[in-house]
Amino acid sequence: MTIRIIRRGVPPSEKIYKVTCARCDSLLAYKMEDIEVTDDYREHKSFQSLNCPVCANKIFITQHVEANELLKEEINRRRNIDGY
Ligand SMILES: [Zn+2]
DSSP states (O other), X not given: OOOOOSSOOOOGGXXXXXXEOTTTOOEEEXXXXXXXXXXXXXXXXXXXXXXXXXXXXXXXXXXXXXXXXXXXXXXXXXXXXXXX
């Protein structure tokens, strides 16, 4: 039988997260594809970061916070206005 979607979820790659730039206070929305991963071989760790499009600050992300519905609506509205 064809698989039916009872409740549609959002795959991790399509989720939208939010972060505030500590340097210029811009509120940014991003997807995982926007994240840059840097490996620190000495510490055996890797860092996730994002370049702020406003002030070029490198924002280190330790926890991904999902954008709430209000922010998602705002993003969709802007997408329609900007036409991309
Ligand atoms: Zn910034």
